[in-house]
Amino acid sequence: MFEKVLIANRGEIALRIHRACREMGIKTVAVHSTADADAMHVRLANESVCIGPPSATDSYLNIPAIISACEITGADAVHPGYGFLSENARFAEILEAHGITFIGPTAEHIRLMGDKIQAKSTVKELGIPVVPGSDGAIKTDDEAYKVAEETGFPVLVKAAAGGGGRGMKVAQTREELSGALANARSEAKAAFGDDSLYMEKYLGQPRHIEIQVVADSHGNVVHLGERDCSLQRRHQKVLEECPSPALNDAQRAEIGGIVSKAIKGLGYLGVGTVEFLYENGEFFFIEMNTRLQVEHPITEMVTGIDLVREQIRIAAGLEMSFTQDEVAFSGHAIECRINAEDPRTFTPSPGTIKDFHTPGGLGVRVDSGVYSGYRIPPYYDSLIGKLIVHGRNRNECLMRLRRTLHEFVIDGVKTTIPLFQELVNEPDFINGDYHIHWLEDFLAETT
Numbered sequence: 001m002f003e004k005v006l007i008a009n010r011g012e013i014a015l016r017i018h019r020a021c022r023e024m025g026i027k028t029v030a031v032h033s034t035a036d037a038d039a040m041h042v043r044l045a046n047e048s049v050c051i052g053p054p055s056a057t058d059s060y061l062n063i064p065a066i067i068s069a070c071e072i073t074g075a076d077a078v079h080p081g082y083g084f085l086s087e088n089a090r091f092a093e094i095l096e097a098h099g100i101t102f103i104g105p106t107a108e109h110i111r112l113m114g115d116k117i118q119a120k121s122t123v124k125e126l127g128i129p130v131v132p133g134s135d136g137a138i139k140t141d142d143e144a145y146k147v148a149e150e151t152g153f154p155v156l157v158k159a160a161a162g163g164g165g166r167g168m169k170v171a172q173t174r175e176e177l178s179g180a181l182a183n184a185r186s187e188a189k190a191a192f193g194d195d196s197l198y199m200e201k202y203l204g205q206p207r208h209i210e211i212q213v214v215a216d217s218h219g220n221v222v223h224l225g226e227r228d229c230s231l232q233r234r235h236q237k238v239l240e241e242c243p244s245p246a247l248n249d250a251q252r253a254e255i256g257g258i259v260s261k262a263i264k265g266l267g268y269l270g271v272g273t274v275e276f277l278y279e280n281g282e283f284f285f286i287e288m289n290t291r292l293q294v295e296h297p298i299t300e301m302v303t304g305i306d307l308v309r310e311q312i313r314i315a316a317g318l319e320m321s322f323t324q325d326e327v328a329f330s331g332h333a334i335e336c337r338i339n340a341e342d343p344r345t346f347t348p349s350p351g352t353i354k355d356f357h358t359p360g361g362l363g364v365r366v367d368s369g370v371y372s373g374y375r376i377p378p379y380y381d382s383l384i385g386k387l388i389v390h391g392r393n394r395n396e397c398l399m400r401l402r403r404t405l406h407e408f409v410i411d412g413v414k415t416t417i418p419l420f421q422e423l424v425n426e427p428d429f430i431n432g433d434y435h436i437h438w439l440e441d442f443l444a445e446t447t
C-alpha cells in the first residue's frame with residue numbers, strides 16, 4: 001500500500017480524499033494555492049506545499065509544480081479528485097514517468113473517453129446502447145443530411161472534443177442543419193482546437209441517468225447502480241438522487257450488467273461513470289467520465305462502499321473489497337450541492353462565512369471544507385459543500401432532507417439552500433416526475 005498520497009485538489013473533495021487516506025493509515029500531502037492556505041484539508045494533512053498563486057492555471061493545473069511537490073515530500077501516489085487534472089491523460093503519463101502512481105484509470109482510457117466520437121464507437125462495439133446518429137465524424141453537409149434522413153429531426157450536432165454540454169447545436173429542421181454544422185465547427189475549433197463533429201437524434205425530455213462502475217487489475221468489474229442527475233442548470237448538476245425514481249430493480253440489473261460487461265471488455269481500471277440519457281424506457285449512452293464524481297456520496301450511502309478507498313486499493317494493485325453479489329442497494333439517498341450563489345440568479349457570492357452550523361442525526365452526511373470564519377476565495381467554483389441524506393425509502397429521505405435544510409445555517413454569504421427548500425415542496429419533484437430541462441423550466445416559471 002502507498003505510504004503517502006498527494007492530493008492534487010482543493011475544497012471538499014480534498015478533505016474527502018484525506019479522510020479515506022487517514023482511515024487507511026496513509027499519510028497525506030496537501031498542495032494549495034496562496035488563496036487556500038487556510039483551507040481545512042491543508043490543516044488536516046500531514047504535510048502541505050504551496051504550489052502557486054490563486055489562478056488555477058498557475059497552481060492546481062500546474063503540472064511541474066505538482067510533480068516538484070511529489071518529489072520534495074516523497075509522495076508515492078497522487079489523487080486528482082474531480083475537475084482540474086483528473087481527466088488529463090498527459091498528467092497521468094508524466095506521473096508514471098516519474099514513478100508516481102496516478103490514482104485513476106490509465107492514460108489511454110482517459111484519452112479514449114475524452115474523444116466523444118471514439119468513446120461512442122468503442123462502447124457501441126462493446127454492446128452499450130447509443131443514441132442513433134452518425135457513424136463517427138461528420139465531414140460534409142451531404143453526410144449530415146443523409147444521417148438526418150435516417151434519424152429524423154430534430155438532430156443535435158456535437159463536438160468530439162466537447163462533453164459536458166459544450167459545443168452542441170440543435171437543428172430543428174433540414175433548413176437549420178447546415179448553419180448548425182458551421183456554427184458548431186467554428187465554436188469547436190475556437191474552444192478545443194479540434195473541429196471534429198458528430199451528430200445524433202435529439203432527445204427532447206430525457207432523464208440523465210449514470211451508472212457507477214468499479215474495476216480492478218484482477219479482472220473484477222462491479223456496477224454500483226445508477227444516479228439520477230436530471231436536475232441541472234446550464235450543465236451544472238444541482239441535486240442528484242440514488243436510485244433513480246424512474247428505474248426498477250430489474251432495469252437496474254439489466255443496464256448494470258450491460259455496462260459491467262462492456263467495462264470488462266474495455267480492460268478499464270478504477271472507478272468510472274457511464275452516462276446515459278433515458279427516455280421512454282430506453283437507455284442511450286452519451287459519455288463516460290473517467291474520474292470520481294462530485295455526486296459519488298449518494299452511491300456510497302446506498303451501498304455502504306467507500307469509493308475513494310476502493311480507488312486507492314485498486315491503484316495499489318489490490319482487489320476491490322467486494323463482489324457484485326455482495327453489493328446490496330439499501331434505501332434512498334439525495335445530494336444537494338450547496339453553492340455560495342444567489343439561489344435564483346446563481347450569481348457567485350464569495351466572502352466570509354460568519355456562522356456555519358451543519359445538520360446532523362441519522363442518515364445525514366455533510367461533505368464540506370468550510371468553517372465559521374472561513375473566507376471563500378473568489379477564484380474557484382462556488383461549491384461550499386454537499387448535503388447528503390439517506391432514508392430507508394424515498395419518502396423518508398425527502399422528510400429528512402426537509403428537516404436538514406431547515407437546520408443548516410450558513411451566514412455571511414448567499415447560498416442555494418433556499419432553492420432546495422422550495423424544491424422539496426414541488427409536486428413534480430416529490431413525485432420524481434422530472435427530466436433534464438425541468439429545473440430550468442421551473443426557474444423560468446417561478447421568477
Ligand code: MV4
Nearest residue numbers: 131156163164165200201202203208232286436
Ligand atoms: C443530448 C441531448 C439530447 N439528445 N444528446 C448535454 C451534456 C452532454 N453530456 C450531452 N448533453 C445532451 N446530449 C442527444 N442526442 C441533451 C443533452 C443535454 C443534457 C444532458 C444531460 C444533462 C443535462 C442536459 C442539459 C441539456 C442538454
